[in-house]
Amino acid sequence: MNLLNIKDLNKNFKQENENQLEVLKNINLKIKEKEFISFIGPSGCGKSTLLNILAGLIPASSGQVMLKNKLIQNPGNDRVMVFQEAALFPWLTVIENVLFGLKIKNIDKKKAYQKALDQLEAVQLKNFKDSYPHQLSGGMKQRVAIARALVIDPEILLMDEPFGALDEQTRLMLHHQLIKLWQDTEKTIVFVTHNIREAVKLSDRIIVFGSNPGRIVEEFKIDIPQPRDRENPTLVRIENKILKLLEKEIKKQGENTYEKIAT
């Protein structure tokens, strides 16, 4: 069943010289329940802008996004964002950070604590519940951010380059954990990344964007079960196809973002 329906969506931003910058043009996309979908594309093609529109943080200029039969106009508990920087409250402990997400839900204190603890167990951080963010590694912080997002029990997890700032080993470990969480919780995940290999490894479907203005150029469905072997020839083939497409888009754009996506 379709969970999100993005229809004829356009987004412009007013520039300082009063001209309109056309960022997203004519986006039409349906996202299924429990789908893991990734957006990939050259820098500045509007991936984060689209994610922000899905989160209800900014409005579309025209067109609409429906969540089931509800028009998205504002943020809601049914959608939670995870950003590249974990953005934890440094003065709160790990469990207090996770509990913070539940405050808006008005849940009984004991129940909330248990929920937060269960969620920390799911990201293997139960033993760090009383630590402060500065005592954690980057990967651990990101796992707290994921726990804080999931504890609200949203329908959709919106992830904007969540592992972009992490080293390769930590990133691989978090891929593994995210896939397990996704399988256990059956959430829908919309994932923005620059990293083709990451997208190919994690996603059911990859949407490739072009830029100026941001638009969908192609999509790839990946039916290979998880966990995936990165040497799988089908995955390698898809990876190369996406790389070629992006090279073409980036050449058009004339920016030096090639290195960023090829690693």
Ligand SMILES: Nc1ncnc2c1ncn2[C@@H]1O[C@H](COP(=O)(O)OP(=O)(O)OP(=O)(O)O)[C@@H](O)[C@H]1O
């Ligand atoms: N609030 C804003 N006001 C004006 N312009 C904006 C605003 N937000 C984004 N933009 C512009 O919209 C374009 C798309 O930005 P966006 O961050 O969505 O791209 P992106 O594909 O996520 O880029 P990256 O991969 O580098 O993160 C850029 O040209 C950016 O400068």
